[in-house]
Amino acid sequence: MLIKLYNFCTRRPKANEELSVVVSMFGVHLNRTDTYTMKPKGCVSNMVILAAGKIMMEEEKETNGTVTRHIFSPQFMNKVKCDLNLSNEDSHKTWCIDDVSVFILPSKLGYEIYQCKLIFAPTLFEEHWSCYVLQPKDKTLYVLDSMRDTLSTSKKNLDDATVVLIISFFLGKNLNYYFCKIVIPNYSSGPTYQRFFNLKKRRFEELLVLMNPGSTKENVSITLVYADVPRQKNIHDCGIYVLKYMEIWDGSVKWQDKTMPDYEYKEIVQFRQSLLCGWVQHPKNEVREAILEAAGMWGKLS
Numbered sequence: 316m317l318i319k320l321y322n323f324c325t326r327r328p329k330a331n332e333e334l335s336v337v338v339s340m341f342g343v344h345l346n347r348t349d350t351y352t353m354k355p356k357g358c359v360s361n362m363v364i365l366a367a368g369k370i371m372m373e374e375e376k377e378t379n380g381t382v383t384r385h386i387f388s389p390q391f392m393n394k395v396k397c398d399l400n401l402s403n404e405d406s407h408k409t410w411c412i413d414d415v416s417v418f419i420l421p422s423k424l425g426y427e428i429y430q431c432k433l434i435f436a437p438t439l440f441e442e443h444w445s446c447y448v449l450q451p452k453d454k455t456l457y458v459l460d461s462m463r464d465t466l467s468t469s470k471k472n473l474d475d476a477t478v479v480l481i482i483s484f485f486l487g488k489n490l491n492y493y494f495c496k497i498v499i500p501n502y503s504s505g506p507t508y509q510r511f512f513n514l515k516k517r518r519f520e521e522l523l524v525l526m527n528p529g530s531t532k533e534n535v536s537i538t539l540v541y542a543d544v545p546r547q548k549n550i551h552d553c554g555i556y557v558l559k560y561m562e563i564w565d566g567s568v569k570w571q572d573k574t575m576p577d578y579e580y581k582e583i584v585q586f587r588q589s590l591l592c593g594w595v596q597h598p599k600n601e602v603r604e605a606i607l608e609a610a611g612m613w614g615k616l617s
Contacts, residue, residue, distance in 0.1 A: 316612065321588045323610035324595060325354035337606055338366065340599040341373045352554075353591045355584050359444070359554030361389045364437045367558050370594065382424075385431040386561055391418050392438040392447070433565065437557050444553040446560045454537045459564060459575075461547040461556040542566075545577035552583050558590065 324337055328347035338345040343366040352360045368386030376382050421427050428434065429451050436447040445460035542564075547556055559575065570576045578586075595606055 317588060317592045320592050320595060320607070320610050320612050323612075324350045324591055324606070325357070325587075327351060336602050338594045338597075339601040340594075340597060341369050343369045345594070350591060353587050355587065356549070356551040357587075358442070358551060359558070361439065364389050364439075364444070364554065364557065366594070367590070368435070368437070368561060370597070371561060373599075382426055383432045384435065384561075385424075385428050385433070386435040387418060387437070389437055389439055392436050392440075435561050437561065444557045446557045448542075448560070448564065448566075449537075450566065455540055456537050457540050457542045457566065459542050459544050459557070459560045461544060461553055463541060463544075463546070542574055543572070544575045545573060548580050548583075552580075555583050555586055559586065 324347075328335070328351055333346065333348045335347045336344050337347060337350045343362075345362055345366050349360045349362045349366075352358060352363060365388045368388065372382050372384070372386055375384060417423050419428050431451065434449040434451065436449070438445050438447060443462060445458065445462075448457040448459060449455070450457070544556075544560075544564075547553055556578075559578075564575060566574055568574055594600065596603060600606075
């Protein structure tokens with residue numbers, strides 16, 4: 316029966332259906348255009364990633380009373396990319412609290428983000444989804460990428476520059492002057508990981524110590540780690556892999572020598588179906604009854 320609901324939600328919408336809401340809960344909404352991207356071999360939309368993260372956090376809060384796995388909306392890394400693409404100080408707009416408050420302030424989130432065990436940052440770059448995961452306690456930044464072997468030079472540069480930005484962002488320091496003076500010129504020239512990370516990271520650690528007497532090089536240094544996760548089998552499913560990272564990845568080796576299982580294609584298709592149908596049938600989905608009725612499923616699913 317679920318396949319009927321899934322097919323209804325993922326069929327190509329007519330022009331007058333594109334904005335019809337299929338999922339509405341926790342302040343996020345998915346319309347027919349978004350759910351269409353959950354079809355087999357569909358490239359999932361920003362809104363699907365955003366909604367999934369919000370639902371996961373709300374369910375964890377409801378179950379455990381707190382959020383230990385914070386998931387940024389894709390807009391966070393969009394902002395990071397935008398700032399990294401600026402090429403000179405004149406065009407660089409220094410971040411102020413108003414620019415980032417929606418991402419980090421306890422008054423916005425309802426909890427202190429730095430106390431979370433893991434902080435996920437799903438990232439769409441060059442039409443490919445990957446995910447950064449910060450472990451605040453150990454100050455380790457993991458890169459989870461199901462196409463790691465085919466990374467472009469610009470993606471590797473984004474990985475390197477993100478480390479420096481994460482240092483300033485989570486320590487609450489305004490290092491934008493140094494970010495513009497040091498990071499941007501080197502990012503634009505295409506530095507390698509060793510050249511950029513080892514030399515420039517050291518300079519930022521020194522600056523942090525000077526600006527915050529309570530800090531030392533040891534307690535502000537962030538290590539960048541490329542997690543050894545299984546590779547996707549095609550070019551379409553990167554977003555589904557990111558959704559699974561957000562759902563279950565915790566850095567523990569549980570599947571032979573991997574921190575994630577090596578999924579078969581049929582399992583990926585099943586994930587698409589179970590995730591979408593689960594959201595539609597969720598008791599908090601405000602349009603649940605209307606969608607089930609439209610799909611001819613009302614009263615037929617337990």
